[in-house]
Amino acid sequence: MKLEVNGKEHDVSVPPDMPLLWVLRDVLGLVGTKFGCGMAQCGACTVHLDGRALRSCVLPVSSAAGHRITTIEGLDPQGAHAVQRAWAELDVVQCGYCQPGQIMAAAALLREVPRPSDADIDGALSGNICRCGTYQRIRAAVHRAAELSGAGSRP
């Protein structure tokens, strides 16, 4: 089966119903995408499929074939996506385990809603659990990322 991950094509020989998460982590060695619940409850496994956020822990790998898959490792070549810069600026992370999922969810939100309201953020990110309780800084950082990514492209 052919998979396009972070712009690179991979040939994997795995059962078609194996969740994408475990193909990424255990077969391709892309361990930035995390396992938290295995039932799309926590969002730690969030990746982009053709730019849209989804939970890789319940997505059979066969459904991902033929789509552009982006993981935290491939979000930005320099790790300097506006969301990542905002996260660093506001010191969002604590234990950090949920943050790849949070960042992928936030990046997908900003692609669809460049200037999200608090309600937009709550709606898009309430599927991502953080046990360290970084929610307040995540909210602020999503707004900051919107500013950062808007700075260059707006008149």
Added chain:
Amino acid sequence: MSARAHSRRAFLARSAAASGGLVIGFSLPGVVRTARAQEAAPPAPKVVPNAFIRIAPDDTVTIFLKHVEMGQGVSTSLPMAVAEELECDWRRVRFEHAPAEIVYAHTAFKIQMTGGSTSTWESFDQLRTAGAMARQMLIAAAADRWKVPAGECRAENGSIVNGSRRLRFGELAAAAASLSAPDTVTLKDPKDWKLLGHATHRLDSAAKITGQAEFGIDVRRPGMVVALVARAPYFGGKARGFRAAKARAVPGVVDVIEIPSGIAVLAENFWAARLGRDALEIDWDPGSIAGHSTEAQLEDYRKRARTVGTIAASKGDVEAALARAAKTVEAEYELPYLAHAMMEPLNCTAEVGPESCEIWTGTQFQTIDQAAAAKIAGLKPEQVQVHTTFLGGGFGRRANPVSDFVSEAVRLAKASARPVKVVWTREDDIRGGYYRPMWVSRLRAGLDPGGRPVAWAHTIVGQSLLAGTPFAGMIKNGIDESSVEGASDSPYLANVADHRVDLHSPALPIPVLWWRSVGHSHTAFVVESFVDELAHAAGKEPLAFRLELLPTGSRHRRALETAAEAFGWGRALPAGHAAGIAVHESFGSAVAQAAEVSVDKGRIRVHRVACGVDCGPVVNPDGVEAQMQSGIVFGLSAALYGQITLRDGRVEQSNFHDYPVLRMLDMPRVEVRIVRSNEKMGGVGEPGTPPIAPAVANAVFALTGTRLRRLPLRLA
């Protein structure tokens, strides 16, 4: 003996290799004493070179973390302590987790561990001393090079300076390393601090926002297999027998091995191991817990709460004082078992050879785990190398006195003769025990005609965390302090002439463990709810009542006043909203929180929290703020949602759908204010958690007149 068996030597060699031979070694008096006391043989050398600091030729300064980074920010606060005295360039500071070594033992607990909100204060002097020693050695090396008195040289932002001459730390490190460490150093006056006390960016941010940070679950070793363990669904239960044929038939499954904790399926990857485990056919013997239910346990606890237990604190004659009081108030509070539910499920990778063992895991208990691994592997502790990764949350669950998650991996690596990574699923985690205990508290108080409490009787019922563990020796006169902390030493008791706090510690097969804020996670809810009830009975305003009872000049009062001011206590709130307040001291810090709540179709909503914290001198104010926010969210999850219950001997919850935690949607606005304080430095990782549940419950009472005495808070 393999090269990696002697971990200290290997560590120093590795450090030296990595840095071009420039390890600055020096002895710290306290550390040397510790090493001597702990190491039976061989006798500790006179000077234990311990590398808290490594300076590379490119001026990179690497600080070795004796405490583990689990979100609480020690990978920034501990390097700050070193760097303040070292006068290095902060932009060149890196960190690494230290290996398991007695030189990294906790100065109070004598084991290498992270917990009890102690990391920063316990190592603060030690790390500053280390920084100052290294600075003096670099100065001495420069003075020697320039042939000038050391007193004419000073350290400045990563260089030693003498007039217009300047040598970078990296240029001096080799020479400095060959000097002997100074006997005494003088630490800076806090008024001269440039880094300490100032908001400082986290050093672990970059790795964690790019997916590069390595957690235990990310570890991969050549030839490694992934194991999932089918553990008994009954605490104390055992497999009578099992059939593994279907599991072995799953593609990718490599082996099925029985270990004391269950039946393990080893496979090429997690998914195959999971399918294999699902295919096991196991006949479980439930053991003594068969038929156990939480409701029956609660009934039993309520009965026990009506009898006097082992005395934890007592003064005067409380029964007589209650009998003559102008008014008495009585209340019973109930708190459930709670799972830690760290985002990173438990895991450990182990590799066992004939004379060596290596483990990779995020643990709060390195030397305990090292000893457990050694015992299983048939080796000496020093033959076990512990590689500490980042922890995807700890909250106490990764500090297990019996090293449960480490032991399984070592057993399987030994039995299978391959590197094994044991991974727990979320279901394994939620159902796996080691919970915050279930608690019942019964309180009775007597008020004088002026509304002041003159009698206070508090009976606590719940399992001991220490009983039956290697730490059982810490139980004194039948009292496990962690069961009564925050209750038997409550500041409200100071002026109550007749009081008694007593404890029942029933033994049950349900494993329990410290959970962020430990005993305070129940006593704060109980005491601060009850004080609110007393205020109401006395006809007094809740904040004023507390200020009246708490000792003048106490940290509690300052924290309360700070939170009240930040909140705007007493100001009108939107219609349908009300406020509650609570204060609690734990781990050397006093924290007060005021919460604004409303009720929407029977559901409690928390809109806003103001937090005042007195933790003494502050290392990183931004870190303190983050930990208060974090503690509040953790406490809110328990206040609003958390409960583990048993029916027919089995845990009813399994994952985040039936063990919910706070999500973004429910996140209140939180404002944190730090009290300027010269008190002794306290912790911040846990003290933010205890006050929020009572603050919310008290707000719900103010709003609805309904007193909720059971967690999670539910309006019927």
